[in-house]
Amino acid sequence: MITIKEVSDRAKVSISTVSRVINNTAPVKESTRKRVFKAMKDLGYRPNSFAQGLVTNRSNxxxxxxxxxxxxxxxxxxxxxxxxxxxxxxxxxxxxxxxxxxxxxxxxxxxxxxxxxxxxxxxxxxxxxxxxxxxxxxxxxxxxxxxxxxxxxxxxxxDNEQGSHLAVDYLASIGHSRIACISGPLGNEEGRARLSGYRRSMENLGLSYDKDLVVEGDFTVEGGYVATQRLLKRSRDFTAIFACNDQMAAGAMKALREAKLSVPEEISLVGFDDVEYASLLYPALTTVRQPVxxxxxxxxxxxxxxxxxxxxxxPAPMFEPELVLRDSVAPPKTSPAS
Incomplete structure (x- = not known):
């Protein structure tokens, strides 16, 4: 087992200098630090993390x-x-x-x-x-x-609210006015912020906020599937769905397909997060990217x-979300039917 003395001999420094380098307890010239680290690497020396913790009062x-x-x-x-x-x-x-x-x-x-x-x-x-x-x-x-x-x-x-604004504003810009929302769990700060962004964006655009077009989800695929089924049972008076994460959007896509409703020809769909598989769904999911x-x-x-x-x-500024346009959104072809 390699000892700290062998490292000090190899680096041609004192044992106390090696200790200061390992534990970062006092300033050491950069050239000396590099020499010590090279000696440690050449010899295959591994510092004892428990002993280091006793010296530095840190566990790393x-x-x-x-x-x-x-x-x-x-x-x-x-x-x-x-x-x-x-x-x-x-x-x-x-x-x-x-x-x-x-x-x-x-x-x-x-x-x-x-x-x-x-x-x-x-x-x-x-x-x-x-x-x-x-x-x-x-x-x-x-x-x-x-x-x-x-x-x-x-x-x-x-900025979760801003992410919702991006989704809703884009849908409105291409002609959607009846936009449903599958929120996250409202006991969750993230879920509340995304729903708040959806509501404020609808109101700022002069579009009516309809409680019947909002269903609380749980950020899971199954939750998005069930929430979409509930929306469809309540009404068909919408042409787009904003799902507050991509997992629920995937569930929504499945429920719409089972209901024989095509995306985006009949219902446009937007998610949130831009997870790895969002681009692999069919159609590829338009979503709000957060820089994970x-x-x-x-x-x-x-x-x-x-x-x-x-x-x-x-405080550090909030990270800015980005709208990623793919294939799950299109202008509405007709007015929503009841």
């Missing part, structure tokens, strides 16, 4: 708390996040199945007990007050897809900055 572990890994949003996000953390020498510990506030709090306590230096959190059901309280007694927190004014510097979020990779990188950067004691003077 960052926790991620999410609801599940079933959705297509979390996969690309986690890949981007872990890649950015690895490049900076941090490990990612992931906890799933966190659906209730108690489960989330227990998981945060567990990660803190494992000495995670920071926690990146998808706060599915926690109130603003609960998040503020957690911030006071937990490792540094970074919030995904949630905005809390008191924690603005730690929030990573896309960039969001993962920013979450990693904010977590690392918090660990190092750096605080943002001002």
């Amino acid at each position: 572990n960052i926790g991620l708390v999410v609801t599940d890994l079933l959705g297509v949003f979390f996969g690309p996000l986690i890949s981007s996040l872990e890649r950015a953390l690895r490049e900076s020498g941090y490990n990612l510990i992931i906890s799933v199945e966190n659906y209730s506030s108690e489960e989330i709090k227990e998981t945060i306590d567990m990660l803190a007990g494992r000495r995670c230096d920071a926690i990146i959190l998808f706060p599915y059901c926690l109130t603003d007050e609960e998040l503020i309280a957690l911030k006071e007694k937990s490792p540094p927190l970074v919030l995904l897809n949630r905005y809390v004014p008191e924690l603005a510097g730690e929030c990573v979020i896309v 990779n960039a969001m993962g990188k920013r979450a990693a950067a904010l977590a690392i900055q918090s660990i190092q004691g750096e605080r943002r003077a001002q």
Whole structure:
């Protein structure tokens, strides 16, 4: 087993200099750092992470708390996040199945007990007050897809309302006036923001907001399928559907096909997220893209900055969504029929 003394001999520096380089506890000339790292690589030396933690009071572990890994949003996000953390020498510990506030709090306590230096959190059901309280007694927190004014510097979020505006405004611009909406779960901040954007856009365009054309979904394919069936039973008085994520749009497409309604000839369809398979659906799905990779990188950067004691003077701007035009939207051929 290679020792730190062998590294110091190989790099022609003192043992204390090797220790400072490994633990990053004091400034060392860049040329010396490179020499030490080269010696470590040549010898195959691996620092003892437990011993490092005792010296630095850090574990170099960052926790991620999410609801599940079933959705297509979390996969690309986690890949981007872990890649950015690895490049900076941090490990990612992931906890799933966190659906209730108690489960989330227990998981945060567990990660803190494992000495995670920071926690990146998808706060599915926690109130603003609960998040503020957690911030006071937990490792540094970074919030995904949630905005809390008191924690603005730690929030990573896309402008969900603007994404809905892009979808609805485009549909209206090509002639649609009766636009149905399948919202996300309204207990979810993301779901509420996207529905709010839909409603405000309809009102700003002078189009009537009809509650009968809005159905609450659950961000799943099955939820979109069932919601579309409910819409069709209520009325056929619409020519377009805005589904508040791509999974529900895929379910809506299936329900419309079973009802012998063609997309986009009879019903136009727009999703939200631009997941990997959106372009592979038939017809290819017009959707609102959120920059998931960039969001993962920013979450990693904010977590690392918090660990190092750096605080943002001002909150980072929200990420801007982008409308991606494909084949699932067309101008309405006729007025909607009852």
